[in-house]
Amino acid sequence: xxxxxxxxxxxxxxxxxxxxxxxxxxxxxxxxxxxxxxxxxxxxxxxxxxxxxxxxxxxxxxxxxxxxxxxxxxxxxxxxxxxxxxxxxxxxxxxxxxxxxxxxxxxxxxxxxxxxxxxxxxxxxxxxxxxxxxxxxxxxxxxxxxxxxxxxxxxxxxxxxxxxxxxxxxxxxxxxxxxxxxxxxxxxxxxxxxxxxxxxxxxxxxxxxxxxxxxxxxxxxxxxxxxxxxxxxxxxxxxxxxxxxxxxxxxxxxxxxxxxxxxxxxxxxxxxxxxxxxxxxxxxxxxxxxxxxxxxxxxxxxxxxxxxxxxxxxxxxxxxxxxxxxxxxxxxxxxxxxxxxxxxxxxxxxxxxxxxxxxxxxxxxxxxxxxxxxxxxxxxxxxxxxxxxxxxxxxxxxxxxxxxxxxxxxxxxxxxxxxxxxxxxxxxxxxxxxxxxxxxxxxxxxxxxxxxxxxxxxxxxxxxxxxxxxxxxxxxxxxxxxxxxxxxxxxxxxxxxxxxxxxxxxxxxxxxxxxxxxxxxxxxxxxxxxxxxxxxxxxxxxxxxxxxxxxxxxxxxxxxxxxxxxxxxxxxxxxxxxxxxxxxxxxxxxxxxxxxxxxxxxxxxxxxxxxxxxxxxxxxxxxxxxxxxxxxxxxxxxxxxxxxxxxxxxxxxxxxxxxxxxxxxxxxxxxxxxxxxxxxxxxxxxxxxxxxxxxxxxxxxxxxxxxxxxxxxxxxxxxxxxxxxxxxxxxxxxxxxxxxxxxxxxxxxxxxxxxxxxx
Numbered sequence: 168x169x170x171x172x173x174x175x176x177x178x179x180x181x182x183x184x185x186x187x188x189x190x191x192x193x194x195x196x197x198x199x200x201x202x203x204x205x206x207x208x209x210x211x212x213x214x215x216x217x218x219x220x221x222x223x224x225x226x227x228x229x230x231x232x233x234x235x236x237x238x239x240x241x242x243x244x245x246x247x248x249x250x251x252x253x254x255x256x257x258x259x260x261x262x263x264x265x266x267x268x269x270x271x272x273x274x275x276x277x278x279x280x281x282x283x284x285x286x287x288x289x290x291x292x293x294x295x296x297x298x299x300x301x302x303x304x305x306x307x308x309x310x311x312x313x314x315x316x317x318x319x320x321x322x323x324x325x326x327x328x329x330x331x332x333x334x335x336x337x338x339x340x341x342x343x344x345x346x347x348x349x350x351x352x353x354x355x356x357x358x359x360x361x362x363x364x365x366x367x368x369x370x371x372x373x374x375x376x377x378x379x380x381x382x383x384x385x386x387x388x389x390x391x392x393x394x395x396x397x398x399x400x401x402x403x404x405x406x407x408x409x410x411x412x413x414x415x416x417x418x419x420x421x422x423x424x425x426x427x428x429x430x431x432x433x434x435x436x437x438x439x440x441x442x443x444x445x446x447x448x449x450x451x452x453x454x455x456x457x458x459x460x461x462x463x464x465x466x467x468x469x470x471x472x473x474x475x476x477x478x479x480x481x482x483x484x485x486x487x488x489x490x491x492x493x494x495x496x497x498x499x500x501x502x503x504x505x506x507x508x509x510x511x512x513x514x515x516x517x518x519x520x521x522x523x524x525x526x527x528x529x530x531x532x533x534x535x536x537x538x539x540x541x542x543x544x545x546x547x548x549x550x551x552x553x554x555x556x557x558x559x560x561x562x563x564x565x566x567x568x569x570x571x572x573x574x575x576x577x578x579x580x581x582x583x584x585x586x587x588x589x590x591x592x593x594x595x596x597x598x599x600x601x602x603x604x605x606x607x608x609x610x611x612x613x614x615x616x617x618x619x620x621x622x623x624x625x626x627x628x629x630x631x632x633x634x635x636x637x638x639x640x641x642x643x644x645x646x647x648x649x650x651x652x653x654x655x656x657x658x659x660x661x662x663x664x665x666x667x668x669x670x671x672x673x674x675x676x677x678x679x680x681x682x683x684x685x686x687x688x689x690x691x692x693x694x695x696x697x698x699x700x701x702x703x704x705x706x707x708x709x710x711x712x713x714x715x716x717x718x719x720x721x722x723x724x725x726x727x728x729x730x731x732x733x734x735x736x737x738x739x740x741x742x743x744x745x746x747x748x749x750x751x752x753x754x755x756x757x758x759x760x761x762x763x764x765x766x767x768x769x770x771x772x773x774x775x776x777x778x779x780x781x782x783x784x785x786x787x788x789x790x791x792x793x794x795x796x797x798x799x800x801x802x803x804x805x806x807x808x809x810x811x812x813x814x815x816x817x818x819x820x821x822x823x824x825x826x827x828x829x830x831x832x833x834x835x836x837x838x839x840x841x842x843x844x845x846x847x848x849x850x851x852x853x854x855x856x857x858x859x860x861x862x863x864x865x866x867x868x869x870x871x872x873x874x875x876x877x878x879x880x881x882x883x884x885x886x887x888x889x890x891x892x893x894x895x896x897x898x899x900x901x902x903x904x905x906x907x908x909x910x911x912x913x914x915x916x917x918x919x920x921x922x923x924x925x926x
Contacts, residue, residue, distance in 0.1 A: 181495050182563050182646035182655055183411075185664060187299045187364050190641035194661020194685050197640055199862070200583070204637050205297045207590035212290050212631060213309060215623050222852040223623035225269070227278035228286040229313065231329040234275050235320035238333060257335025259447070262345065263625065277333040280626055282347040282399070284329055287317060288354035289631030291371065295361030296638035307366065314362070314371045325377035327355065340385065340393060342443060344436045344464060349397035349425075352378050353485075356405035360412050361639070372412075379409060383421045388428070395435045396425045398464055400482050403489025404556070407496060419496060426493050426502065429486075430469045436461050463530055471501045474508040476517055476533050480525025480545075481628070483509075483533065484553025491560035503564060510561060513554070514573060520788060520802050520921065521584070521809050521908055522577030523597050525550045528615040537793040541600035541922060545615060548585035548594055548629040551577040552636050559643050562657055566646075568735060568763015571657040571727040574643060575807040578636075578658075579688055583909035586633050588844040589858040592620035593630045594912075599811075599921040606916075618919075619846075619855025619912055653723040655764070659685040659693045659779070668722055677720045688806045689839070689865045691732060691741075691781030695724070697771050723768040724777065728760070731806055732781035739765045741781050747774035785835040785867060787826075790922075800922040801826050803867055803905055805837055810867050810905035814917030817903055821918045823874040824903055826925040833925070834870040839863065842906065844913035857913050867905040871923070872898040 192198055214220050216228045238255075245252040263280050266272035277283075294310045297303070321327040322336075328348045331339040340348060352375075359375035362368060382402075386393050397403070406422035409415070428435070437454065444451040454460040456478070459467035463478040465486050476483055487509050494502035516536035518524055523546030527534045531547055558574035561567070585594045598616050605613035623630065644658040647666055654666060665680045678700040685693035699720050732738035739760045744752040744767060756769040767777065786804045790797035803810040812821050826833055842864045848856030875897040903923070911919045 181649045182566065182653070183649060184559070184563070184642050185645045185647060185666070187296055187361070187639060187642055189666060190645055190662060190664040191300055192641050192660055192662040194683070194687075195863075196686075196688060197637075197660050197662075200637050201297070201640070203590045204293065204634050205301055205303070208586070208630075208634050209290070209294060209297065209306065211591055212634065213313075215627070215630075216286055216290060220622060224621075224625040224627070225272075225278070226283065226286055226623065226627060227272070228283050229316065230272065230274070231277050231279065231283055231333065232287065232313075232316050232320045234277065235329045235332045236316055237275065239319060239322070254337075255333060255335045257331070257338035260334065275333070277330055281330045281345070282350055282628075284327075284351045285347075285354040286627055286631055287313065288351070288358035289628075289635050290358075292354075292358035292361040293631065293634035293638045295358070295363070295365035296635065297365070298362075299365035310362065311368070314368075318370060318374045321374055321377065325374075325379075325381035327352070327374065327378045340395075341446075342398075342439065343393075343395045344398040344439055347399050349382065349402040350399040352382060353397070353401035353403070353405035356409050357401075357635075360408055361635070363412070375409065376413070379406060379418060379421065383417055386421070387424060394428065395439065396429045396466070398436070399479075400465070400486040400489060404485060404492060407489065407492035410496070419493075422489065423493050423497060426470055426490055430461075430466045430473070434461055434466065436464060436466055463532065471505045473505055474512065476509055476512040476524075479530055479532050480550040481531065481547060481553050484524070484550055484557055488553065488556040488560050491557065491564055495560070495564050506561070506564075510557070510570075514569070518573070519544065519546055519581070519599065520790070520804075521546070521580040521597065521599060522554065522573065523547075523551050523581040524554055528596075537791060537795075539790070539794050540796050541920075542598055542602070542605075543613065543616070544596070544598045544600075546581060546597040546599075548581065548597060549632050551581035551585075551597070552629075552632045555582065555636060555643060559646070559657070562655070563646055566655055566725060566762060566764050568728055568730065571763070572730045575658055575729075576809075578640070578643070579807040580809045580908050582633060582636060584911065585629055587620045587857050588842075588862055588910065588913045589860055591858065592622050592854075592856065593624070593633070594620050595624055595626075595629050598919075601912075601919040603916050603918065617854070618916055619849060620857075621854055622852070622856075648723070648725075652721070653725055653766075654679070654681065655725045655727075656681075656683075656695070657727050659683065659687045659727075661685045668720055679720065679722065681724070688808050689863075691779075691783035691806065693779040693781075695726075695777040695779070697724075697773070697775045697777075699771065699773050719770045719772045721768075721770050723766055724771075725764045725766045726777070726779065728763050728765055729781060729807070730763075731783070731786060731804060733784065735760060735763055738781050741779060742767075743778050745776050745778065746772060747776075783837075785837055787833045787835070787925075797922050799924060799926065801833065801925040802922045803835060803869065805865065805867065808865075809908045809921065811908045811911050811919055811921045812903055812905055812923060813911055813914070813919050815914045816906065817901075819918055821920045822924075824901070824920075824923055825872050825874065825898075826903070826923050827870045827872050827900070828925050836868045837865050838868060840866050842866075842910055842913075844910070846913065846915040849916055855912065855916060862910070864907055864910065866907075869903045869905060871901050871903040873901050875899045 216226050218225045242252045264278050328351050356375045359371040363372040403422045403425050406418045410419040441451050456463040461467045465478050490502050490506040517533050525545050526539050528545045554577045558570045561570040581597050584597050596615050601618045603618050606618050644660045645664045646655045663682050668677050680698040682696040728735045728738035744756050756767050759766040783806045787801045842862045844857050845859035846857045
């Protein structure tokens with residue numbers, strides 16, 4: 168682990184991710200985010216997983232693992248004494264199980280959602296990433312103790328899902344569609360791999376392998392095996408990653424089986440529904456998903472023939488990521504073409520300007536093309552996380568600037584909006600427009616939309632998802648070309664990345680370190696300094712001041728040219744190479760712009776520097792005319808950051824604000840400022856409480872006007888007519904202040920808008 172050995176030839180087509188230990192973060196923006204997760208979020212979430220945070224919905228996650236571990240201990244004791252252990256028998260308790268007395272839950276029963284185990288798996292994944300670069304004896308000891316409990320809950324055959332271990336193994340794998348056992352396995356694998364990579368400890372990894380091996384022994388196309396697949400996808404991604412870590416082909420084979428079996432005739436979920444209805448003695452009810460039966464689960468047709476993003480958005484994002492993994496690892500062109508078509512469906516027709524996806528609360532799902540409401544948006548945080556996963560995997564399939572553009576759009580906006588600036592409250596849903604009246608009046612149409620973040624959720628998939636992504640963000644910044652000679656830079660994050668290149672004419676290798684300095688997302692300037700060390704230097708953790716430097720090495724650095732930087736060609740014009748003395752390098756480094764990347768190829772010398780100076784203009788954006796919600800409106804982008812108006816800066820009735828376009832232009836200026844967060848919270852449970860903190864950001868000041876209707880004959884009278892004769896409105900010139908979308912709702916209850924009227 169940690170060695171990124173590659174061979175030297177040109178022509179990259181696919182690439183693979185950087186080991187978490189081979190890339191670090193030192194830049195101001197992401198260092199602050201990672202430190203927040205390390206010092207605040209991980210300890211906070213551990214307390215939540217143990218039901219120790221007042222005002223937060225109970226998790227019951229560790230409660231369930233401890234209960235399952237005790238059950239296994241009793242089983243062992245009874246059977247060790249020659250007795251017969253009476254295991255629990257399954258009774259249907261629904262999708263979400265809560266105690267009769269919340270203050271006194273039964274210590275031996277399962278509580279929470281059927282997928283509650285995954286709260287631990289995502290938390291331990293974030294812990295593993297954190298420990299890779301920030302050793303913390305106390306955190307590691309806490310994690311090791313938790314792993315002991317989780318492993319003690321595992322059955323001897325490798326099965327590990329507390330819902331069925333505690334609720335009755337006689338019915339396990341009988342409701343793949345809804346009961347998430349394979350989803351739990353996928354997250355367990357992801358967490359186990361991360362903890363192994365971050366600490367070198369393999370106890371949880373071995374448990375994950377045993378679970379995967381058990382699943383592999385009972386699923387497949389062979390007679391007598393279960394011919395099903397996950398209801399909620401992620402096992403496919405997890406198994407692909409387990410294959411890449413262990414090198415065991417059986418995990419790739421199982422992942423490939425799940426992908427290819429999905430949606431094939433006869434539909435497994437229909438067969439399962441019929442069997443379960445017969446077992447329960449109730450009539451079978453045909454599935455009525457839109458647009459086809461079982462489309463909610465992306466199981467309506469074979470994966471290779473799917474071309475429209477449908478159904479539950481998070482499931483879809485995880486499935487499509489798994490498809491991209493298998494397409495790359497097995498060189499399956501049919502799957503590759505399918506995932507490209509699905510990508511186009513999302514990006515061209517179903518993507519919010521904030522990088523969110525899944526517009527309807529009905530099933531947390533994709534809707535039809537161009538249906539992107541702002542105030543009713545669902546745009547789940549986890550869906551944006553899954554889009555980041557998918558974008559990187561598309562980059563691994565083929566490096567195209569569009570994939571990196573979408574990745575950073577989702578990452579800097581919807582993903583980061585999911586967590587308060589103090590790290591202690593979270594959004595599940597990410598609307599683009601909020602009016603507090605809908606919340607204060609308990610408007611059922613907006614029941615899914617909260618204007619304030621919550622301390623936790625009973626269904627808490629989003630908070631630990633944010634933590635694991637933030638702690639591994641460097642893994643999304645770089646990939647290594649499978650050609651063996653190319654490092655791709657997808658995101659500009661200050662830090663270092665280390666990798667190894669073998670020499671074509673010998674067995675020797677060179678360690679390469681790229682030292683990145685960047686002030687993104689606030690500034691378009693960045694520098695990348697090259698360091699080259701010989702094979703007598705520890706790899707991949709060599710120090711830049713170590714002896715043994717080789718003078719040069721031939722390889723390629725490929726830099727993403729952001730679409731927001733004035734176009735690809737203009738972005739490329741802002742990139743230059745200088746040597747250690749600051750002299751321009753032209754003859755030994757070749758330049759090529761291709762598919763949104765600038766390829767710099769040739770003989771690199773120690774301390775060569777790539778200087779990147781991208782323009783970062785304020786860009787007003789309009790939606791496609793078929794998005795009726797946004798007709799006549801404009802939103803603002805600067806760099807990868809989408810901006811919004813808040814009541815805290817602009818007063819209430821944001822709908823009366825109009826961006827001034829009277830002279831055919833839009834005038835907007837960017838200003839650095841100190842954003843002061845802080846709120847006492849609202850209601851008995853303190854929803855929206857944010858501890859005081861200050862973050863350096865950039866705001867926009869936009870020329871606008873506010874509608875003042877002087878013609879209203881009863882303006883000062885509360886009992887005025889609702890409708891009255893038209894008359895011209897008075898335009899009161901104002902300057903609208905816009906803040907980064909990810910920072911909204913950190914200053915209390917108030918209105919928010921991303922799109923503003925423009926005229």
